[in-house]
Structures are given as C-alpha cells and as structure tokens.
Amino acid sequence: MMDAVVERENMWRALRRVEENKGAAGVDAMPVETLRPYLKEYWPRIKAELLEGRYEPSPVLRVGIPKPGGRGMRQLGIPTVVDRLIQQALHQVMQPVFDPDFSEFSYGFRPGRSAQDAVRQVREHAATGRRWVVDMDLEKFFDRVNHDILMSRVARKVKDKRVLKLIRRYLQVGVMKEGLVSRRIEGTPQGGPLSPLLSNILLDDVDRELERRGHRFCRYADDCNIYVASKRAGERVLASIARFVETRLNLKVNQGKSAVDRPWNRKFLGYSMTFHK
DSSP states (O other): OHHHHSOHHHHHHHHHHHHHHOOOOOTTOOOGGGHHHHHHHHHHHHHHHHHTTOOOOOOEEEEEEEOGGGOOEEEEEEOOHHHHHHHHHHHHHHHHHHGGGSOTTBOTTOTTOOHHHHHHHHHHHHHTTOOEEEEEEBTTHHHHOOHHHHHHHHTTTOOOHHHHHHHHHHHHOOEEETTEEEOOSSOOOTTSTTHHHHHHHHHHHHHHHHHHTTOEEEEETTEEEEEESSHHHHHHHHHHHHHHHHHHSOOOBOTTTOEEEOGGGSOBTTBOOOSOO
16 A cells, blocks of 8 residues: 555645645645755655655644634644645545545545535435434544554554554654654644545544434534434433443543533534524
8 A cells, every 4th residue: 555655646735735635734844835946856755665664754833723613622633744745645545545444424635525514314304304413522532542452443444564664653652742842642733634524534433323322413524423313312322322432442531511502502614593393
C-alpha cells in the first residue's frame, strides 16, 4: 500500500489538492506556495524514508478557532504542508478501501455525500412516525480517541506495516503551543486531511451496532441522531448506546449535551424541522 501512496500520479493529485486548499503554515512556517520548489529538492529523500518506514512527521501547531454560536473554542492541530501532502496521499489510497463498507447512514466527509443529504435523511426518518430524537454528543471526540483501538480498526484492512506505523506516528506526533511541544498519548489532531477518515473508521463500530439493533439514525462525523417512536424508547437507546460507546471504544458520551427530545426542539448540522407531519 505504501508503494501506491508514493506513486507519482497519486502524489501529483495530493499536491494539487493541498495547493487548492491553501491553509495556514505549520510549525516550520513553510507556506503552501513554497511546497513545490521544496519537493523538487527533497522529495527523493522523503520518498525513500516513507518506503523504508523511517519517516518522522513534524509536530502539529495548536490553534483555536471559535465554535459556531460563540460556544467556546475548537482546538485544531495544523500539520506542516509536507505532512498535509503525505496525509492527503494516504487518504486518497485508503478512502476507496474503507468507504464502500461504511454505513449508508454515515454522511460526514465521504465522497458524493453532504450535510444537506444528512438533513434530508433525518427528515425522512421523522416522517415515518419516529417523532422523538436521541441527540447523542461525544465528549471531546478528537481529543479522546484511543490510539490502540483506532489502529486495530485500521489494521482490519491495512496490512502494510509501513502504513500502520506512519499512521500511528501521525496520531502520536507532538503538539506545539506557544513554542513548547507536548507529547500526545490519545486523540487525533483535528485539522489534517487524514483525521475525518480515521474518525469514520472508528465510529463505523457505532453505525454497525445501531444497524444491528434496527435503529433509524444519521451520523455526520461525531454528530449522531437516532429517531425513535417514544421518549421512553429514546431514553433506553441513549443509555445502552452510551454504554456501548464507553466500553467498546473507550469514548465518552457528553450527558450534558446529549438529550432525548422532539426533533423540532433540537438542531442537527445547524438545521431544525417543524412539528408538522
């Protein structure tokens, strides 16, 4: 798989994507505009390190951006442009391997799917008479991801040890804030091209459990809504899924932000719906 990652056409696609996305510089202060000339000189060395399993990512730069509606700050980890390029190349090879087996009710960061598609899906669920929603919020999801659990899910389909080692290094890479680098023992930096795919790989376990139980649900990244026929059923579902998430994935459901309520009293991806049938 690593050979496919560093293959010329894949790297060209990744380079064009990184250049299109622009974005801030990482800890080395290298802007996207200088990536191409940098690669002309250093790509042979970087490619050799990747193929030999020796590549060491740089720390990510910790920055805070305001959450919508003034609800505090969201912490992002900005990789260097070189690491963004490598993560994008990894993503392009891994996405076609994992995506076909993801749930049809998972909409976040997937090709051909959008937030609008997710909103249409929840409206369909409510229209079937399931007029109560279990609005489940995962507490600091990107900060709490257990590396061993996530890597075990990745290893189900990725057998190349060089790729597995590199992904673990990206998970464990240090975080620089105010000039100091701290080591990461859990969580995944939210801000790199690989993070959304890794979150879908981990949370696919939740999707499969909800499907196994026959629930109507919709998930977009770490936002998950489950539609049920009564408040009592919703309370049972929230309690049992919270247990599953905490015991199987070592994540925590935020009980303060999660709720069982009418869909028109809650928002999903910024949208609500009316009480009319």
